[in-house]
Amino acid sequence: MNTDVILITGASKGLGLALARLYARRGNPLVINARGEEVREAERELSKFTSVVAVRGDVSEIAEEIAEKAIARFGRVDVLINNASELGPSPMPSLVEHSWESLERIFRVNVIAPIHLIQLVRPRTIVNITSDAAKNAYPHWGGYGASKAALEHASRTLSAELEGVRVLVIDPGDMNTEMHRLAEPGVNLSRLPSAEEVAPGIVERIDDAGDSVRLRAAAGA
Secondary structure, three states: OOOOOEEEEEOOHHHHHHHHHHHHOOHHHHHHHOOOHHHHHHHHHOOOOOEEEEOOOOOOHHHHHHHHHEEEEEEEEOOOOOOOOHHHHHHOOOOHHHOHHHHHHHHHHHHHHHHHHHHHHHEEEEEEOOOHHHHOOOOHHHHHHHHHHHHHHHHHHHHHHHHHHHHEEEEEEOOHHHHHHHHHOOOOOOOOOOOOOOOHHHHHHHOOOOOOEEEHHHHHO
């Protein structure tokens, strides 16, 4: 049985749930977080395979509660996967028309909340889920892309500062998920891999990567 305690945010659907299912089947103790009631359904499903703590709520508002429940149940967090992301309005506006209130929320969820969780649980491995929008400028992706670029820079800084801690930045590539459908409403995404197809490559990279690095998931490469 795998004993590493895994904390995954945004774990009620999409990539987060796909990763949680893989870790549950391996026997890893899990802490899962998501905003919606679906996180309770995920907890019931995953509890058939392993010990699970589900914490419902917005990660940008309840990071302390997530950390407290994780430590109270398992004593530590070994691997933190910061997967929860905020896209902003759908369809996405141009950056110059993007309201500051929405931009503030995007940065709170995508940048500040991951850093806050890292501060609270001090994991041995940090996995920050990013996007190619952090590297490339796409029209209407400015808010989300800028937040992911900030998360990547924060990751590099953490890697330089934290001795003995792995910091992985993983780009899963384009996927056929609810979030991507909201980003590009009306676009046929059936050609893209599902989260279930991409997740095994991410778990493999978390297992295998020795040093802090930016990686691309195999199925999305």
